[in-house]
Amino acid sequence: MKAFADLFQTLDETSKTTLKINALAHYFKHADDKDRIWTIALFSGRRPKRAVTTAQLRAWAAERSGIEPWLFEECYPIVGDLAETISLVLPDASETSQASLTDWLKALAALASEPEEARKTFVLDAWDCLDGTERFLFNKLITGGFRVGVSQKLMTRALAAASGKDEAELAHRLMGDWTPLTTSYHALIEADDPASARSRPYPFYLASGLEGAAHDLGPVVDWHAEWKWDGIRGQVILRAGEVFVWSRGEELVSERFPEFNRLLDVLPEGTVLDGEILGWQDARPMPFAALQKRIGRKSVPTKLLREIPVVIYAYDLLEWRGEDIRAQPFEQRRAALVRALADLPETAPVHLSPEIKASDWNALAKSRSTARENSAEGLMLKRRTSPYLAGRKRGDWWKWKLDPLTIDAVMIYAQSGHGRRANLFTDYTFAVWSGNDLVPFTKAYSGLSDAEFGQITAWVRKNTLQRFGPVRAVAPEHVFEIAFEGIQASTRHKSGVALRFPRMLRWRRDKPVQEANTLDDLKEMLNLYG
Structure with a gap:
């Protein structure tokens, strides 16, 4: 835990990207493999589930520190962070822990199944053997609120520097439904794993909001325009006779959208579609509020499947017949997508997101003004020559949204x-x-x-x-x-x-x-x- 606490301290004390990358790369080169995989998980948003309520933590912290609960509650809004408040009011540790980051996180993962008294004993014992920064991090981890000023992209750059792997390959490897409890550092970063690769999505390419005038982008003919739909951004993957549906938040949501299993009958093996999952009724998108009724469910009852059917409005083709085509210009990928969807039956749960054509920017602006009538939030502008990149790369994809x-x-x-x-x-x-x-x-x-x-x-x-x-x-x-x-x-x-x-x-x-x-x-x- 000490090595991870030192890393956190270094990252927290600097705003310079180079120093953060160097600190992370040094850690990834020298840390134990088990600690490395847990660190990658934490920095990519895979935090352990909360095992103790914040109310319990506040009560136990007040009890251990010997202050009245009301006084703790007065301190909390002044400090502004529960983990830090607890760290500040507790007495100094009476012991020193030699447990690693992995030891603590495995213990936290097992804690949820323990009775309350056992959880309390575990937490109090942890507070007694961790120093200031370690205790603060423990509190963050146990509340599920661990965050630090390091993006996943920055972490991936550091991991590339430490491992010698290509950054784009690592970004792809880090996608998917893996956890440190079932995946090793070697399996995730170094080894070839066909089973994992079968379901793995590609890193999503994200558009930036258009801040200036649209005509500053150059000739309108250089740009493909389509509606910016108000649904769930997702990838639908057809590989090895299975369908995998991923949300932009890297959540596997296949069970919530069983309609897409029908695509196995109409699209070839090795197809990956990028698009917007929309509730679909009467030949038009349903309000996002309708789709929300399906988002939070692990399995969807038949009644809801009938009331809120879904389609994917596809706007990009990332893989075709097993070949990764992201490096091709958008115009070529779009043409391939058009051909792929051309002869599908009307009942297939996939539609081609239509192109909004215009002779000039003024005409396109007029189309944009009708977005709400078309169940959209505005327009997407994509440079026809652009490859499909990873993350938010400014310049080629823009969101031209309506005024709020x-x-x-x-x-x-x-x-x-x-x-x-x-x-x-x-x-x-x-x-x-x-x-x-x-x-x-x-x-x-x-x-x-x-x-x-x-x-x-x-x-x-x-x-x-x-x-x-x-x-x-x-x-x-x-x-x-x-x-x-x-x-x-x-x-x-x-x-x-x-x-x-x-x-x-x-x-x-x-x-x-x-x-x-x-x-x-x-x-x-x-x-x-x-």
Whole structure:
């Protein structure tokens, strides 16, 4: 654990990419194989499942440190991080642990099946034998909240430097449904594993948001345009007589979409499609809210399969008859995709994402303005000569989204943020008018500058009406313009609506509270765009 703690300390103390890569590469060269595979897992988002609740950790930390629970709860929002708060209030360790990172993570993996008293004993014993940084990391790992300022791409670069393997090959190897409990460092990084390769997806190519004018990209003929669909980005893989469905978050979701097994009858072995999984009814995409009903299920009941059928709107072909064709220009891959889907029966759960053709950028902008009517969020622009790369490489793929929907709302509750914003009120609840009453309808915590958050924090402290734990009810005096990407009906919210990706666009200091929008305005938006 000490070597991993030293690595974490080095990474945490620098913002320089070169120093982070060097530190990681040194670790990967010299660490034990078992610790290396667990480190790769942690830095690629494969954290152990939470075995202890945060309420239990807070209670045990207060008990071990000899302070009252209320005092611990007062410290927590000031520090802004539970793992750090616990580390700071606990007494110094009375022993020294020689256990490795692997030892601790295996113990944590087994902890979930233990009774509460055994879990408590394990945690208290761990706190007694770990130093400051080690204890902080242990707390992060046990809460499932381990994060560090290192992207998977940066970690892959360091791993390439340490192992001598090609970075693109490593990025591909790290994809998929592996865990350190069942996979060794040798099997993942060094050995050829046909069984694993059979189901492995390709690293997804991610588009960047278009920030300038579209015509700055050059002649429109150099670009392929299509709708930006509002579904689940996924890859459908046909290999060895099986179908594997992967989400962009590297989750194997095949069991949730059994419809795609029918593709074995109409597409050849060694086909990998990249596209958008959409609920599909009456020859058009269903709202994302319908698809959400299937996302959280491991298996989908027959009734839901019937009510919310899905298709993949394919927009790229990554592998054809077992050959990786990602290096080919997009235009060639698109032509191959068109040929592959040309003669499929109408009942096949795959459709070709249509090209949006235009003679110039103005004409394309007019098409973009109709995106919501076409159940889309805007346009995707792909350079016709571009290969299929890994990750977010700027220049060849762009998201040209519609401007967000907006509504003016009144702040009625405020809550402290976390981390560096722990001393600021940054998380707000907003309401709109329904007659003479304010009805809460959404929360938002991003979009303002640090200076604005500081001004609002000072105002909240002087204008708190009530406290509900960490939440403060405040005087309804401030209006904010709330931006969001979509709206849907919701039985879980008092307002009857739920917003997609809400954030604060600006603080409307110029607008009196009485002129904020109404619940009827939201319902009209729901009728238009829901």
